[in-house]
Amino acid sequence: MEFIISSHVKRELYFIIQEVAQNTLKHAFANLLTIKLSWENGLQVIIQDDGQGLLPLGMGKGFGLASIQNRAHAIGAQMSMHNTTPGLIVILEYQQLQ
Numbered sequence: 499m500e501f502i503i504s505s506h507v508k509r510e511l512y513f514i515i516q517e518v519a520q521n522t523l524k525h526a527f528a529n530l531l532t533i534k535l536s537w538e539n540g541l542q543v544i545i546q547d548d549g550q551g552l553l554p555l556g557m558g559k560g561f562g563l564a565s566i567q568n569r570a571h572a573i574g575a576q577m578s579m580h581n582t583t584p585g586l587i588v589i590l591e592y593q594q595l596q
Contacts, residue, residue, distance in 0.1 A: 501537055503592075510573045511592065514566050515543060518588050521562050522547045528585065540593035551581035 503511070515533060522531050526549025534544040552563075563579075566588075570577040575592040 499558070500581075503541070504538065506575045507592070509542075510569045511543070511575075511590070514569050514575075514590060517562055517566050517569075518545045522549060522586075526550055526586065540591060542592075543588075543589040543590040545590075546582070546585060548585040551584070551586045552579060564592075 519531060519533070522528050522545075526547050528546045528547035528549030532544075532546045533547075536542045536544075567577060570590060573592065574594050575590055577588065577590045579586060579588050
């Protein structure tokens with residue numbers, strides 16, 4: 499199945515994935531980072547690591563998480579983040595394929 503995504507949305511998706519991966523490399527103390535893409539019923543991106551997970555609210559000093567959430571919201575994507583044992587999983591879903 500072929501799908502078309504505007505260049506603006508592709509760019510925002512790229513920056514979201516890049517920011518999550520960069521945060522993992524800088525802060526998570528992870529040994530493994532996995533990025534999975536699926537486009538059966540829209541686009542789904544699953545990013546998972548085996549690091550320390552999200553810090554308690556207010557512990558982080560940067561704007562990475564807010565930037566990721568703002569980018570997802572701006573393109574109409576749904577995003578969720580959950581601590582796992584060990585690590586973090588980020589799920590990004592974009593249904594507005596053209």
